[in-house]
Amino acid sequence: MDCRVNLMKKEGVRLVLVGMCGAAGLLVTPAMRAESGLGESVVTMSADEAETGHPLEGFWKKTWIRKKGDSHKGSQPFVHYKYYGEDHMVSLSVRYVGTNDVDVDFEGGYTTFEYMSKKAIREGGGKLKIKTRSEDMFELSWTGRSPVGETDYEEGWERYPMPSGLAAIHQGMRDAHEAEGRYTGMWEVQGLRQPLTGELIPPKLKSYKWYGDGYFLGFTPNRTGEDRVYFKGHAGTFTSEGDSIIKERGGRNKVKWLSDDTFEMSWFNGRGVATEVWKRVENDDLEQQVLRVMKPMFLRVEGLSVADMYAADKVYEKADVPPQYPGGINALMEYMSSNIHYPEACVKEKVEGRVMVSFVVDKDGNVTRPQVVKSPDVRLSAEAVRVIMAMTKWKPARLDGKPVSMKVTAPIMFALKGKKK
Numbered sequence: 001m002d003c004r005v006n007l008m009k010k011e012g013v014r015l016v017l018v019g020m021c022g023a024a025g026l027l028v029t030p031a032m033r034a035e036s037g038l039g040e041s042v043v044t045m046s047a048d049e050a051e052t053g054h055p056l057e058g059f060w061k062k063t064w065i066r067k068k069g070d071s072h073k074g075s076q077p078f079v080h081y082k083y084y085g086e087d088h089m090v091s092l093s094v095r096y097v098g099t100n101d102v103d104v105d106f107e108g109g110y111t112t113f114e115y116m117s118k119k120a121i122r123e124g125g126g127k128l129k130i131k132t133r134s135e136d137m138f139e140l141s142w143t144g145r146s147p148v149g150e151t152d153y154e155e156g157w158e159r160y161p162m163p164s165g166l167a168a169i170h171q172g173m174r175d176a177h178e179a180e181g182r183y184t185g186m187w188e189v190q191g192l193r194q195p196l197t198g199e200l201i202p203p204k205l206k207s208y209k210w211y212g213d214g215y216f217l218g219f220t221p222n223r224t225g226e227d228r229v230y231f232k233g234h235a236g237t238f239t240s241e242g243d244s245i246i247k248e249r250g251g252r253n254k255v256k257w258l259s260d261d262t263f264e265m266s267w268f269n270g271r272g273v274a275t276e277v278w279k280r281v282e283n284d285d286l287e288q289q290v291l292r293v294m295k296p297m298f299l300r301v302e303g304l305s306v307a308d309m310y311a312a313d314k315v316y317e318k319a320d321v322p323p324q325y326p327g328g329i330n331a332l333m334e335y336m337s338s339n340i341h342y343p344e345a346c347v348k349e350k351v352e353g354r355v356m357v358s359f360v361v362d363k364d365g366n367v368t369r370p371q372v373v374k375s376p377d378v379r380l381s382a383e384a385v386r387v388i389m390a391m392t393k394w395k396p397a398r399l400d401g402k403p404v405s406m407k408v409t410a411p412i413m414f415a416l417k418g419k420k421k
Contacts, residue, residue, distance in 0.1 A: 053086045054115035055135065060084070061160035063392040068141070068152035075339040075390045082157070089113035089123060096385040099372035102215070103236035103249045111228040124228055135159075158393060161366055182257075183211040183240055186281040193264065193275035200277060209278065211238055216248055315360050315405045319397035323361035323406050326392060340387050342414060343379045351377045355384040355412045363403040365393035373409070384412050 062080035064073035083090045092108035111124035118132050129141040136159040144151045189207040191200040207220040216238035222230045236249035246253045246265060256264040261280035266273055325332035346352070353376030360369045370388045375381040388410065397406035 054084075055118075055132065056084045056115055056121065056138070057086065058084065059160055060157045061390075062155055062157055063390065064156040066154055068154055072338065073156065075387070077341060077386070079386060079390050081160070084113055084115075087113060096382045096389065097234075098236065098249055098378060099375065099381045099385070101370050101385060101389060105232075105234045107230075107232035109228060109230045156392075161362075161364070161368070181211070181240065182243060183238075183246065184213075186210050187278040188281045190262075190277040190279050193277060195273065195275070208281070214238060313362060313405050315407050316397065316399060317407050319399045319404055319406050320401075321398040323365070323397045323408060324395040326395065335391070336387065336412075339390065340412070341383060343383055346377060346379050346414070347416065350416060351380065352414050352416050353377070353380070355380050355414065356409065357381075357384045357388055357412065358407055358409045359388050360405055360407055361394045361396055362405040363396050365396045365403075367391045367394065380414050384410075 060082045062082075065076060066073050078093045078095045081092045081094065088110065089112075090108065090110050092106050095105045097103050097105055109124075112122075113124075114122040116122060116127075119130060121128055121130055126142075131139040131141075133139065138157050140155045140157060142153055142155075144153055187209045189203055189209075191202045193200055205220050205222065207218065209216060209218045214237065215235065217233065217235045219231060219233040222232060234249075237247075239247045241247070243257060244255055246255055251267065253265050253267045256266075258264060258277070261282075262277065264275050264277050266275040268274075325335070343351075355375040356373040358371050358373055359367055362368055367388060370385045372381040372384065375384070396403040398404065
């Protein structure tokens, strides 16, 4: 079903339906900012943990946050995921930094978890109140503490599948030992090379990196304990040009091999050239310890590749009934205008323009596989991907009476005040 182009206005926000029903365009100005609270969140799901030991077991995404008593439901500058296992949980805060959901920065934690009742859970020793809205939705209440006092927050969570970006990265890691290439496998940073003296300064924190089949994953444990680990990292696309160039998330890094299992990697960090030394890890015990923390982040389906998983899910570009955002066009417009943040650096540099984003609303209504088609700046792209990925579930498209996955395109216009639109 095709749709004509329509133009609607509400409180100065422009929404355009382009090409098909469900594709939205939005005018964004720096004044459109949503108040965001603090909080931690999280990630994951594994096939061998699929049996449900309690109602929350599985993978979840935060769809809103607000101060207790507020009516407005806002979002944060990152997307929160959580995985609840039988007696542990993994939380992950993801910042999208590119034109897709593969290039990401993340931080989070692995800690103990206890499902106490329908009204309470325990995360890492802290007791939290919950309200179960359905088997796929619940609300969480917690208290944030700061030098000026305490603030009560409420969050909305809904069950969510493995994000396609994380799944693709995981597939690259799984295939690392089978992939050809000098870089594939696990590496540990040895230190930062001083530019003048050549002295190697050991790192304060150990960092690890996997180069896999088309993807890489960097991981730094910040604090570790018997029952908890806090970590941060980054991940994304990876290619190499012979033995002298590594491309991570599109950036070019120069490489100098010191031996078969050690190399230097140099890049410009904004102030000068930085050089790190990396050494191949052959310690299987160490690799398994790190993977113990990271594993719950990634969906593991034995005998089935990520490509196979998504190939099985046919994506349509037309349907009898297109996908719909809950509440319709006005609700979608309200969500976008309340949750998009115009990047401050782009405001200072007077960067503006239209970002075209495509994404898939799958047959269960989940928003997946975002891809920026056109954009004037990668920072605007990253914000467009974030706000798309933070969306709640849609009503899926229907074809011949059955729900199907359908591609949607959303043009989002970032415009500075006082300039011609």
